[in-house]
Amino acid sequence: MTTDFVFLDAEKETGTALIMVDETVGQNQILVVSGACDNITPAEVQRTHQLIDEADIVLLQLEVNMDAIEQVIDYAHAKGKQIVLNTAPARKLPESLLKKLDIVTPNEIEASILTDTKVETAEDAEKAAQILMNSGVKNVVVTMGKHGVFVMTPDRKEMIPSMPVKAIDTTGAGDAFNGGFVTALAEGKDIFEAARFGNAVGALSVTKIGTAPAMPHRSDIDRFLNA
Numbered sequence: 001m002t003t004d005f006v007f008l009d010a011e012k013e014t015g016t017a018l019i020m021v022d023e024t025v026g027q028n029q030i031l032v033v034s035g036a037c038d039n040i041t042p043a044e045v046q047r048t049h050q051l052i053d054e055a056d057i058v059l060l061q062l063e064v065n066m067d068a069i070e071q072v073i074d075y076a077h078a079k080g081k082q083i084v085l086n087t088a089p090a091r092k093l094p095e096s097l098l099k100k101l102d103i104v105t106p107n108e109i110e111a112s113i114l115t116d117t118k119v120e121t122a123e124d125a126e127k128a129a130q131i132l133m134n135s136g137v138k139n140v141v142v143t144m145g146k147h148g149v150f151v152m153t154p155d156r157k158e159m160i161p162s163m164p165v166k167a168i169d170t171t172g173a174g175d176a177f178n179g180g181f182v183t184a185l186a187e188g189k190d191i192f193e194a195a196r197f198g199n200a201v202g203a204l205s206v207t208k209i210g211t212a213p214a215m216p217h218r219s220d221i222d223r224f225l226n227a
Contacts, residue, residue: 005051007044012036015063021169021209028171032063032089040068045075052076059182061086073100082185086178087114099136103191105178107143122159125150129157141195143177143202145170149195160195163203163224172211177202180221200225 015035021028045068052058058076060069060083076083077100084103087093090110098104106128108119115131118124119142129140129152142150148162180201184194200221208214216224 005048007036007040009036009039012039019171021171027167028169030171034063037063038065040064042067042071044068045071048072049075052079052081055081057082057084057182057186059084059086059178061088061178062091063089066091070097073097084178084182084185086174087111088174090114095135098132101137103139103141104132104137105141105143105174105181107145107174111142119144122147122150125159126152126157139191141181141191143174145173149177149199151192151195153191156192158192160192160199163200165203165207167206169209169214170206172214173202173206175211176205176215179215197221197225 013033013035015037016033018031019028020030052072052075058072058081060072062069062085073083073085082102083100084105085101087104087106087110090106090113093114104114106114108125111117111119111125111128111132115128117128117131119128122144125142125144129142129150132140133152133154138154140150140152144150144162146162146167149160151158151160177198179198181194181198184197185191189197201216204216204220204224205214
């Protein structure tokens, strides 16, 4: 793993997250102080341009300042890159930005905030996905925890069931899904196959305590999918 794009800010503290997990069901609540993550500069974004030039897919999230996110999206879009946005933590997004996104991957809460609609069922997810697509997003993937993953493209929709596991700690499940999902896309899988792969990665991640320590190895993922 390279540290070439880990930037230092002499004036801000490192971002911090306090995570509380309900041991009975493995669900979590997270309190985040963004710190230096909210202070990425245009010059720092520009340093990533060569990396974006070499990429096929650009995956972003919302844990940094919007100026930086918009600059990366604008550059990647101009270069014709496939852009995937993990909309966490959720915030309202302008239509001008949504139109540049190939895929968004909100969970139920994030989809609710993005679309001002309740998202609890597959039918709710479909309604929210349609709102996002009407705003210009090309494809929508709504992760719904134990209920599975809802995927909508311009010509197809599918509710992909969850994979049966005993959840110990759901912290990082969305990150695990997105990492697996984009890996599968980069390997040439279509969006539905990629969602199934991401689903497996997310499922395995909740069976262990922690975030980085809970991320599964590729051999574990392949074994789980082939079981």
